[in-house]
Amino acid sequence: MSSESLQERRAHWDGRYRSGQTPWDTGITPPEVQAFWEEQPEPAARTYALDIGCGTGLNTLFLARQGLCAIGFDLSGQALRLALQRRQSISRQERIGSKGNSVFVQADVSRLPVDGLGAVYALDIGCLHSLPDELRPAYAEGVHRALKGGGHFHLYVFDRSDSDGPGARGMREGEVARLFDDKLEIMSEEIGVSSNAASRPSRWFLLRKAFRAS
């Protein structure tokens, strides 16, 4: 995938959504994300959260229901169209909770357009691990710049082994730690449990930005 242009990668993802080849689109916010938010205090008004590579927006809308101003980013216009349809098809109360909101933005997440936003939370389920290797450092920089001190980054990735070959999806052992080395601290790392038998070995990371400004 690494030699593909941005337009080719967009066309790839648009094609997946158009044809319905989206096994990740389970309709269920992962229990890991639900459990994280069950433990958080109610967010203050205008508290921002990002859903990076939001697909059809299920988890962006989940974050809005937690009372957050949730911004979903995706490269695929087709995915965002489905996200807007999903938002429209649910009732207003279900959609936004008491003070939350949701916005969908078409953007390349290796150039996240939200420097200095001060988000308390960023979620990435299956996007970073699909980026070409050479774009991953810029992605990490963007997440770091978007979060406030103490903000969390919740990340789900496939494992990648040496036999997977160049351009394969997934993250090599230790890659997450190296990528975010001087930016975010890894608070936890857990093996992913999937209900999908065809799914690959995977893991969940919870990272946090230090409180000191940088």
Ligand SMILES: C[S@@+](CC[C@H](N)C(=O)[O-])C[C@H]1O[C@@H](n2cnc3c(N)ncnc32)[C@H](O)[C@@H]1O
């Ligand atoms: C495996 S899907 C996961 C979607 C969503 N997080 C979910 O769990 O349903 C990966 C998503 O990342 C998006 N994506 C891939 N590369 C991207 C990029 N460079 N910028 C923005 N989105 C990207 C794809 O369009 C796709 O919607």
